[in-house]
Amino acid sequence: MFKEFKILYLYRHTLWDMALKDLKARYSASFFGILWAVLTPLLVMSAISFVFTVVFKVEMKNFSLFILSGIYPWLFFSSALSESSSVILDRQNILRQFNLPRQILPLSSCLSNFMNFLIGWIAIYPIFSIFNPKIFLYLPLFMIVLILNFIFVCGLSLSLSVLNVFFRDIEHALGVILMFWLWVTPVFYSIDMVPEKFRWVSNFNPVAAYVTCYGDILYRGAAPEPAAFAGIFAWAVLSIISGWLIFAYLETKILKRI
Numbered sequence: 001m002f003k004e005f006k007i008l009y010l011y012r013h014t015l016w017d018m019a020l021k022d023l024k025a026r027y028s029a030s031f032f033g034i035l036w037a038v039l040t041p042l043l044v045m046s047a048i049s050f051v052f053t054v055v056f057k058v059e060m061k062n063f064s065l066f067i068l069s070g071i072y073p074w075l076f077f078s079s080a081l082s083e084s085s086s087v088i089l090d091r092q093n094i095l096r097q098f099n100l101p102r103q104i105l106p107l108s109s110c111l112s113n114f115m116n117f118l119i120g121w122i123a124i125y126p127i128f129s130i131f132n133p134k135i136f137l138y139l140p141l142f143m144i145v146l147i148l149n150f151i152f153v154c155g156l157s158l159s160l161s162v163l164n165v166f167f168r169d170i171e172h173a174l175g176v177i178l179m180f181w182l183w184v185t186p187v188f189y190s191i192d193m194v195p196e197k198f199r200w201v202s203n204f205n206p207v208a209a210y211v212t213c214y215g216d217i218l219y220r221g222a223a224p225e226p227a228a229f230a231g232i233f234a235w236a237v238l239s240i241i242s243g244w245l246i247f248a249y250l251e252t253k254i255l256k257r258i
Contacts, residue, residue, distance in 0.1 A: 022112035070187035080113040084157035106161035155239025
């Protein structure tokens with residue numbers, strides 16, 4: 001495993017270049033360009049806020065900010081998984097033409113989405129500070145959550161990208177899985193609203209742990225509980241190790257299946 005990490009490190013510039021190229025291609029033909037990194041979560045937040053506050057009459061202080069603190073991390077999570085799940089099949093010509101570590105494909109896709117995620121935060125983070133200036137005190141904690149979130153998503157991306165080569169149904173089922181996953185994640189509601197007997201679902205939901213940490217820092221203006229930090233760290237480590245091992249076990253058979 002450490003040997004593969006060393007090889008990947010040697011190709012770090014290639015990884016960066018591929019991710020940057022993907023990011024530029026994402027907005028190359030659009031009028032607003034990179035501004036969509038900010039506009040997308042704001043538009044989604046506005047639509048969801050309208051439904052829950054006007055239609056369902058949800059009463060929560062700064063509910064739009066609460067939604068934004070959860071929906072933006074979710075958009076990164078779902079977009080990164082959706083793109084990386086099919087990246088090996090979509091770019092199989094690269095594997096056939098160049099001698100590159102195969103992990104570069106899903107990781108570059110994940111890195112591209114993460115770069116887009118960070119660009120959005122540059123504009124979105126100050127919005128939260130207007131309502132709660134003290135969140136700047138928690139900026140170091142916020143950066144740690146971002147890094148752990150990235151590692152967690154990289155691990156899942158590695159697993160899904162290689163498993164989809166052998167089980168093509170994954171790509172088709174992922175949309176339904178993500179839709180179900182969204183509704184059992186506290187993006188539109190807080191964990192406190194969930195009946196006690198169903199809270200175990202959130203406890204076993206890794207994305208819920210990350211969304212809760214984002215909400216604690218951005219919406220509540222407080223440091224996450226130590227147990228929450230330990231949880232997202234554990235999920236990140238478990239994800240990247242299992243993802244790397246699964247990929248390493250199956251990568252020698254990839255070219256035979258594409």
